Amino acid sequence: MRKILIVGAGQSGLQLALGLQAQGYEVTLMSNRTADEIRYGRVMSTQCMFHTALQHERDLGLNFWEPQAPRIEGLGVSVAGPDGTRAVDWVGRLDGYAQSVDQRVKMAGWMDTFAQRGGQLVIHGAAVSDLDYFSRTYDLVLVAAGKGELVSMFERDAARSPFTEPQRALAVAYVHGLGPRPEHPEFDAVRCNLVPGVGELFVMPTLTTGGRADILFWEGLPGGPLDVFRGVKDPAEHLALTLELMERFTPWEYARATKVELTDAGGTLAGRYAPTVRKPVGRLPGGGLVLGVGDVVVANDPVTGQGSNSAAKCAARYLESIVEHGDRPFDEAWMQATFDRYWETARHVTKWTNAMLGVPPEHVLRLIGAGQELPAVAHRFANGFNDPADFENFLYEPEKTAAFLESAAPA
Numbered sequence: 001m002r003k004i005l006i007v008g009a010g011q012s013g014l015q016l017a018l019g020l021q022a023q024g025y026e027v028t029l030m031s032n033r034t035a036d037e038i039r040y041g042r043v044m045s046t047q048c049m050f051h052t053a054l055q056h057e058r059d060l061g062l063n064f065w066e067p068q069a070p071r072i073e074g075l076g077v078s079v080a081g082p083d084g085t086r087a088v089d090w091v092g093r094l095d096g097y098a099q100s101v102d103q104r105v106k107m108a109g110w111m112d113t114f115a116q117r118g119g120q121l122v123i124h125g126a127a128v129s130d131l132d133y134f135s136r137t138y139d140l141v142l143v144a145a146g147k148g149e150l151v152s153m154f155e156r157d158a159a160r161s162p163f164t165e166p167q168r169a170l171a172v173a174y175v176h177g178l179g180p181r182p183e184h185p186e187f188d189a190v191r192c193n194l195v196p197g198v199g200e201l202f203v204m205p206t207l208t209t210g211g212r213a214d215i216l217f218w219e220g221l222p223g224g225p226l227d228v229f230r231g232v233k234d235p236a237e238h239l240a241l242t243l244e245l246m247e248r249f250t251p252w253e254y255a256r257a258t259k260v261e262l263t264d265a266g267g268t269l270a271g272r273y274a275p276t277v278r279k280p281v282g283r284l285p286g287g288g289l290v291l292g293v294g295d296v297v298v299a300n301d302p303v304t305g306q307g308s309n310s311a312a313k314c315a316a317r318y319l320e321s322i323v324e325h326g327d328r329p330f331d332e333a334w335m336q337a338t339f340d341r342y343w344e345t346a347r348h349v350t351k352w353t354n355a356m357l358g359v360p361p362e363h364v365l366r367l368i369g370a371g372q373e374l375p376a377v378a379h380r381f382a383n384g385f386n387d388p389a390d391f392e393n394f395l396y397e398p399e400k401t402a403a404f405l406e407s408a409a410p411a
């Protein structure tokens, strides 16, 4: 059977490894951390995944935590007005529920499963020189190593990457003890709180190592009042800062957060990165070729919560392409075509995410505001998180937004 090496045990690498393994491929998975190092380490993401991406996991029988993870049935948007008021506040119901399973739980669990099913799990931080050797001994080498150093093998695609600098400073805290949302407490929702000119606060339930919890996730404009987490090493200090900023900018979220405590010592994360699209084929010094997967090739800002969704969609597309290709060589043309097939979906995510990082134009403000009066607008916008291609129909051009708002208004 064909031999495939996957470097990186995240959403994209593990989903693809387990999918190929189930089809009888001889898969080696290389990870720079053991399952226990991941399980007992630091949180990595907020990883809210919507219906289509979750369905890819179900299709492979990998939805191990679906029964325990909270069902996120709605997506809310609040916009802060002056003086701590909420200028806009609505929640749209999702047609299919979303879920967030702490990557520490999921990736560690999937790694164990891969090994139990007879997969070759190698704990080693791969360097370019290793890949040079492996590209001669494997039929295909896939690099799914996230935003780490191996991305240097893949050329930045300047035409598809408008930013050279990080657009947000990120700060995540996993907590127990958050009170329910006062509106519609009967179902779980992710709430996106937009603070114009300052940043965004995302609040969502998750399944973490110690059971159900909630995530408080600030995205701050660099240099602004939320950009204060750099150098904060003490998790308690990180949480205190998170809450202080909530009290100042989103008092309605703070009101239910007064009794929270961190889930565990690894429950905080801070950082930043520049959103980047890369050319999918990496060339090794010895002439071998490797194909990039997931964040390696398309890393968007998490402001739209799409990276894990995209990683799952990328792994699903690549799995199809590999299987369809049969015994033919995995050459450069195949690698490019495989990525192009994924880019058909990913391009919509990149366009939308980059748009949400900028100052929203008038027609987008009108659209977001209209969600409050028009349930059809809230519903359509919320479900765009599952299928960002739909934003083409009503978000980017003022005429299309106006036509949509007219059609959404009651007769």
Ligand SMILES: Cc1cc2nc3c(=O)[nH]c(=O)nc-3n(C[C@H](O)[C@H](O)[C@H](O)COP(=O)(O)OP(=O)(O)OC[C@H]3O[C@@H](n4cnc5c(N)ncnc54)[C@H](O)[C@@H]3O)c2cc1C
Pocket (backbone or CB within 6 Å): 007, 008, 009, 010, 011, 012, 013, 030, 031, 032, 033, 044, 045, 046, 047, 048, 049, 124, 125, 126, 127, 144, 145, 146, 147, 148, 149, 150, 170, 171, 172, 269, 293, 294, 295, 296, 302, 304, 305, 306, 307, 308, 309, 310, 311
């Ligand atoms: C703060 C934050 C919040 C986010 N929130 C969301 C969200 O709500 N929804 C969503 O969909 N996405 C979200 N994302 C994005 C999402 O987490 C990523 O896009 C997704 O995890 C990418 O998956 P991946 O498989 O490409 O890479 P990763 O998950 O980064 O996995 C890469 C793996 O490769 C390993 N590795 C790295 N270098 C090497 C090496 N040299 N050798 C071997 N192994 C290596 C790493 O340790 C890691 O385990 C968020 C991201 C951040 C930072």
